[in-house]
Structure formats: structure tokens, C-alpha cells
Amino acid sequence: MIYDAIIIGSGVAGTSAAYFLVKGGKNVLLLEKERLPRYKTCGGGVISRISDILPYEIEPVVDVKMFTADIFDHENNISFHVKRDEPIINMTMRESLDYFMLEKAREENAIFKSEEIVTDINQNSEYVEVVTEMGKYNARFVIAADGASGITVRKLGLQNNYKKIPALENEVYVENNQYEEHSKTARFDFGFVPAGYAWVFPKKEHLSIGLFTMNGSNVSLRKYLNEFITKLGIKDIKEEKKHGYFLPLYKKSEFTKGRILLVGDAAGLTDPITGEGISYAIESGKCAAEAIVHGSNDVDTVIKNYQKNLKGIVTELRYAKFLALFVYASPKLRKFAFKRYGKKLSELMTDVITGRNKYSKLMKDPLNYLKLFRSAKSLSQ
Ligand SMILES: Cc1cc2nc3c(=O)[nH]c(=O)nc-3n(C[C@H](O)[C@H](O)[C@H](O)COP(=O)(O)OP(=O)(O)OC[C@H]3O[C@@H](n4cnc5c(N)ncnc54)[C@H](O)[C@@H]3O)c2cc1C
Structure with a gap:
């Protein structure tokens, strides 16, 4: 049998692709190496832009809706509070979110096989053969949704298409009074860890506390995370689960x-400023699925469709990459910019997160360039 599509990996990218493919009338096999639900190292913060991409609500798996965010600037010792009438971020645990999205795809008749590790992929002009430890499957197209350390990019020789940024996430269980203190808002701390930021994302019964750095192996992330938890005044930790993984930044x-289409982390689609990747994973999964659905089984048409569908994401990430240089x-520039425009920057960032603004729109405004240029100039004098 030849499937219309095989999807490797049932994270948010894979389950999104599966849903839109079966909705489009395609027969789909989704292969996952783990047994679901499974823990996934992630802050689980889902930005509200997601409701523009998915036709269903993720409400049943949202732990906490965050209407406020606190942005701390440690270099100037100042902080900014932002508030919106709609949730800025929905806090989830990925084992619940991914399983929920999988069930949505299965309700539409996607075939799912768990605990099947893909070990090899071969393709010819007619189809792709996907090899697992249990057997071999064929499909007209394969969607690689196997994350930042998946087998597909290695097999295809595309592992240098993105840079891997180390990130840590601790699931921290504290006493009620400390949970109450930290569970009211999403917290982002800049200037605490070099070239990155730390966060506190409250969940139903605990706090997800993590950080990342662009400086890679030069920074002891574990040391910074311990210091950050101390700085938050968190003591008497009841339980702490420590995890680490990578953010892939596309190059x-x-x-x-x-016939293989890469989506989500496998394609390196994460925001180089915030590290946000869930929305890009879900959106790219949808883009790949729609490219196949409207591609009349023709490789060139499918590829062309996918490139066209991804244009919005790629443009956003290009502008974000440029802005990340300043952040x-x-x-020196960040310190100056935060001091001078901290409140405005925090509001703008929140607008991007909620989908009311875009990096591309911000940077297309010549006044914004001018402000950055002026700031840089005044610092060099
Ligand atoms: C510490 C940290 C915190 C983060 N916090 C946030 C956040 O708060 N908000 C946000 O938006 N983004 C966050 N991200 C980014 C986000 O986690 C990713 O962008 C997102 O998970 C990408 O989804 P994906 O489906 O592409 O990949 P994944 O979620 O990694 O899914 C890949 C799936 O493929 C499976 N797989 C892998 N290899 C194989 C194989 N050989 N055979 C079969 N299956 C396989 C895996 O088991 C997994 O289920 C964070 C990342 C890190 C590291």
C-alpha cells in the first residue's frame, strides 16, 4: 500500500500536518517513536496567534490563561508590566497539548503508530520508503516533523540548515504561598543570562522555569538557572524535574x-528572539499539508506550493533574526533601548506575541530603523 503521506513525529507540527491532510481527504500514517502522552522539554507557552491557524480550540488543555506579562531588564534594574483583555499566552503542558492534537487528527481518521522509531528513509522518483524498527512503509510524500534532533535532517544532509541553541527547563513544585506569588503572570527576564533570557511560566500546580542562550557552550546554563531560581526567592522546593534540549534557529x-517536506523544529522554525516554536510548528505543518492536498500528487507542484505557503513564516523569521542581533x-544597545523605550518595546513585543503586530511590519516602518540607528550611533560616540 502507498499512503498519500507519512508523517514522522507526533509533536505539534506532525499532529497539525496530520489533521489538515486527513481533512483534505488524504490517507495518512503518523509514526512516533515514543509512547504518548509523553513529556516534552518545552515552556508550553502557546501564543494566542494559534487561534488564526487551528480550526479548533485548545482550551481543554490550557492550564492557565495569562492576560499579563512582566518583562524584567536586569541591566537597568527596571521592569515593565503589560496587560491585555485577551490572553497573551496560554500555558500548557506539552504532553497534554500534543496528545490533544493527536486525538483531533485521529478523530478525522489519521492512522497512528506509536513506539515506532524511524531508522531510515529512502526515496525514488515515485515514492518514499520509510523504515522503522517494526517494518517498512511507502508514501507519495513524507512530512518530517521529528524535531530539532530528528533523523530526517541527518539522513538528508540538512543538519547545517539550522543552529542549535541550548535551553533548559525545570518543572518546579513549590509550597502554595510561593506558587501564589509567581503564578499570576508570565515572567520574562532579559540581561540575566548572556545573549538570552529566563522565564517563569506558571502551570496548573507548578512553575516551568527555564532559560536559553545564543552563546551556546560558552555559558553554564545550569549555573544561571540555579541563580535565577534563587533570585526569584524560591525556597523549599518540593520537587524539581530538570530537562534540557535545543532550539533550532534556521540559517x-x-x-x-x-518528496520530503520539513516542518517545525526539523525545519529550524523557531523565533530567534523569544524561542517560540509551537505556533511556527503548527503553521508549517498546516502549510505542508495544504501543499500536498492541493498538489495533485505532482512533486514540483507540491514543493512550489509549500515554498509559497511558508513565505509568511520565512519573512517573519528573517526580520526576527535581524532584530535578535540588537536584542x-x-x-550596550539593549541596555540603552530598554532604558529609553522599555515600556514601548514591551508593548510591541506583546503585540507580536498576540498576533496584533508582526516583526516584518515593525521593521518596515522606516521610523523604527531610524530609532535603532540613532541608538547605535549615540552608543558608539
Ligand atoms: C526549553 C525549551 C522551552 C521552550 N518553550 C517554548 C514555549 O514556551 N513556547 C513555544 O512556542 N515554544 C517553545 N519551545 C520550542 C518548542 O518546544 C518547539 O519549537 C516545538 O516543540 C516544535 O515542535 P515539533 O513538533 O516540530 O517538534 P517536537 O515537539 O520536538 O516533536 C518531534 C516528535 O518527533 C518524534 N521523533 C523524533 N525522532 C523520531 C523518529 N526517529 N521516529 C519517530 N518519531 C520521532 C519525537 O518523539 C517527538 O514526539 C521551547 C523549546 C525548548 C527547548
Whole structure:
């Protein structure tokens, strides 16, 4: 049998792709190496833009809706409070979110096989063969949704298409009074860890506390995370589960090879400023699925469709990459910008997160360039 599509990985990218493919009338096999539900190292903060992409609500798996965010700038010792009438971020645990999205795809008749590790992929001009430890499957197209350390990019020789940024996440269970103190808002701390930020994302009964750095192996992330937890005044930890993984930041726009389409982390689609990847994973899964659904089984048409569908994401990430240089590569400029425009920047960032604004729109405004240029100039004098 030849499936219309095989999807490797049932994270948010894979389950999104599966849903839109079956909705489009395609027969789909979704392969996952783990047994679901499974823990996934992630802050689980889902930005509200997601409701523009998914046709169903994720409400049943939202632990906490965050209408406020506190942005701390440790270099100037100031903080900014932002508030919106709609949730800025929905806090989830990924084992629940991914399983919920899987069930949505299965309700539409996607075939799912768990605990099947894909070990090899071969393709010819007619179809792709996917090899697992249990057997071999064929499909007209494969969607690689196997994350930042998946087998597909290695097999296709595309592992240098993105840079891997280390990130840590601790699931921290504290006493009630400390949970109450930290569970009212989403917290983002800049200038605490070099070239990155730390966060506190409250969940139903605990706090997800993590950080990342663009400086890679030069920084002891574990040391910074311990210091951050101390700085928060968190003591008497009842239980702490420590995890680490990577954020993939794309360098090259090479999202296909033959009949294989890369989505989500496998394509390196994470925001280089916030580390946010869930919405890009879900959106790219949808883009790949729609490319196949409207591609009349023709490889060139499917590839062309996918590149066209991804254009919005790629443009956003290009602008974000440019802005990230100002946020992370130049501490002096960041310090100046936060001091001078901290409140405005926090509001703008919140607008991007909620989907009311875009990096591309911000940077297309010549006045914004001018402000950055002026700031840089005044610092160099
Ligand atoms: C510490 C940290 C915190 C983060 N916090 C946030 C956040 O708060 N908000 C946000 O938006 N983003 C966050 N991100 C980014 C986000 O986690 C990713 O962008 C997102 O998980 C990408 O989803 P995905 O479906 O592409 O990949 P994944 O979620 O990694 O899913 C890949 C799936 O493929 C499976 N798989 C892998 N190899 C195989 C194989 N050989 N065979 C079969 N199956 C396989 C895996 O088991 C997994 O289920 C964070 C990342 C990190 C590291």
C-alpha cells in the first residue's frame, strides 16, 4: 500500500500536518517513536496567534490563561508590566497539548503508530520508503516533523540548515504561598543570562522555569538557572524535574528534498528572539499539508506550493533574526533601548506575541530603523 503521506513525529507540527491532510481527504500514517502522552522539554507557552491557524480550540488543555506579562531588564534594574483583555499566552503542558492534537487528527481518521522509531528513509522518483524498527512503509510524500534532533535532517544532509541553541527547563513544585506569588503572570527576564533570557511560566500546580542562550557552550546554563531560581526567592522546593534540549534557529531556506517536506523544529522554525516554536510548528505543518492536498500528487507542484505557503513564516523569521542581533548581540544597545523605550518595546513585543503586530511590519516602518540607528550611533560616540 502507498499512503498519500507519512508523517514522522507526533509533536505539534506532525499532529497539525496530520489533521489538515486527513481533512483534505488524504490517507495518512503518523509514526512516533515514543509512547504518548509523553513529556516534552518545552515552556508550553502557546501564543494566542494559534487561534488564526487551528480550526479548533485548545482550551481543554490550557492550564492557565495569562492576560499579563512582566518583562524584567536586569541591566537597568527596571521592569515593565503589560496587560491585555485577551490572553497573551496560554500555558500548557506539552504532553497534554500534543496528545490533544493527536486525538483531533485521529478523530478525522489519521492512522497512528506509536513506539515506532524511524531508522531510515529512502526515496525514488515515485515514492518514499520509510523504515522503522517494526517494518517498512511507502508514501507519495513524507512530512518530517521529528524535531530539532530528528533523523530526517541527518539522513538528508540538512543538519547545517539550522543552529542549535541550548535551553533548559525545570518543572518546579513549590509550597502554595510561593506558587501564589509567581503564578499570576508570565515572567520574562532579559540581561540575566548572556545573549538570552529566563522565564517563569506558571502551570496548573507548578512553575516551568527555564532559560536559553545564543552563546551556546560558552555559558553554564545550569549555573544561571540555579541563580535565577534563587533570585526569584524560591525556597523549599518540593520537587524539581530538570530537562534540557535545543532550539533550532534556521540559517538556510531549504525546507524540502525530493518528496520530503520539513516542518517545525526539523525545519529550524523557531523565533530567534523569544524561542517560540509551537505556533511556527503548527503553521508549517498546516502549510505542508495544504501543499500536498492541493498538489495533485505532482512533486514540483507540491514543493512550489509549500515554498509559497511558508513565505509568511520565512519573512517573519528573517526580520526576527535581524532584530535578535540588537536584542542579544549588543548588550550596550539593549541596555540603552530598554532604558529609553522599555515600556514601548514591551508593548510591541506583546503585540507580536498576540498576533496584533508582526516583526516584518515593525521593521518596515522606516521610523523604527531610524530609532535603532540613532541608538547605535549615540552608543558608539
Ligand atoms: C526549553 C525549551 C522551552 C521552550 N518553550 C517554548 C514555549 O514556551 N513556547 C513555544 O512556542 N515554544 C517553545 N519551545 C520550542 C518548542 O518546544 C518547539 O519549537 C516545538 O516543540 C516544535 O515542535 P515539533 O513538533 O516540530 O517538534 P517536537 O515537539 O520536538 O516533536 C518531534 C516528535 O518527533 C518524534 N521523533 C523524533 N525522532 C523520531 C523518529 N526517529 N521516529 C519517530 N518519531 C520521532 C519525537 O518523539 C517527538 O514526539 C521551547 C523549546 C525548548 C527547548
